[in-house]
Amino acid sequence: METILTIKNLTKKFGYLTAVKDLSFTINKGNVYGILGPNGSGKSTTLGIVLNVVNKTSGEFSWFNGSVSTHEALKKVGAIIENPNFYPYMTAYQNLKLVCKIKGVDYSKIDEKLAIVGLLERKDSKFSNYSLGMKQRLAIASALLNDPEILILDEPTNGLDPQGIHQIRTLIKKIASEGTTILLASHLLDEVEKVCSHVVVLRKGEKLYSGRVDEMISSHGFFELKSEQHEALASFLQNNPNFLSVKQEGELITAFLKEPMDAATFNKLLFDNGITLSHLVKRKESLEEQFLKLTDTI
Structure with missing residues (x-):
């Protein structure tokens, strides 16, 4: 080129x-x-x-x-x-x-x-x-x-x-x-x-x-989650190697993926571990979110 x-x-x-x-x-x-x-x-x-x-x-x-x-x-x-x-x-x-x-x-x-x-x-x-x-x-x-x-x-x-x-x-x-x-x-x-x-x-x-x-902006995205079993869900995510980080704001838990995973697979994984969700949304990080991550490092 x-x-x-x-x-x-x-x-x-x-x-x-x-x-x-x-x-x-x-x-x-x-x-x-x-x-x-x-x-x-x-x-x-x-x-x-x-x-x-x-x-x-x-x-x-x-x-x-x-x-x-x-x-x-x-x-x-x-x-x-x-x-x-x-x-x-x-x-x-x-x-x-x-x-x-x-x-x-x-x-x-x-x-x-x-x-x-x-x-x-x-x-x-x-x-x-x-x-x-x-x-x-x-x-x-x-x-x-x-x-x-x-x-x-x-x-x-x-x-x-x-x-x-x-x-x-x-x-x-x-x-x-x-x-x-x-x-x-x-x-x-x-x-x-x-x-x-x-x-x-x-x-x-x-x-x-x-x-x-x-x-x-090609990160694997993140899940926005809510569950009646809030503590169990947070503990499961923090100990799961598929996630880079987990953020909690009130009842909402945001889990950033390290590896690709679709919502259906993730939902089944939680269900198999005895955790049911009341809210599950998968999102992709925008350029703005990536930019803010970068500029926060300086």
Whole structure:
């Protein structure tokens, strides 16, 4: 699989503050990667470093297996790391013509990219008349003008209303389905779960997890249980090697599975041990629950 970006032991310090600490991960072609973390976790700083707008303190990164310089590599990158910045009195088409001049791209690309983001019919409207969501989509069109191999987005749905958020997420999926690798930074768990195939979880500049989203939430799940024989049930679960942990809140017992087990098998196991249940629900841990588990470790 072709490697787009490799980051090794990257560190960035601002005086006494360490914004990124010994960070390593790899981005391969054809996936949608999310850098997930709360505000101040180092997401934007990491993007700034690989885009050559922030100087690293130590560590290294390389684009396209290190086959080209960072300057040359960035010609194959499209990025939006700040709020869309266009001339308000000019139309969308006129603004993109300026971007084409700067990037050395033929004007014929403009209509093509406006069509992708759903703004072709509004190309002659002034930027000042665009909604926030339309402005964000125009920025994405601008970033796509040079047919980048990777598109980098920093908090792409920030400040948008629900309709705007849905439009941007749908657009990201569409662009990715056509072969463009995408790297986005977000503090929204819902965004990463719905859009990304891979995730890097950061907190205070440190990596807590890196891998596929579906593998992060591929725990065997947990049972929510109630029984009139509460003490016997709790004792049985705590001494059973099939469970990682057991949590009690009032009458409700939550038992986290170490191995796969369906509800019917589990119910029979308890019945055979003289325990009957008044409540049995099997659930899967969400990305949010996994994220909270990870961030609670720091």
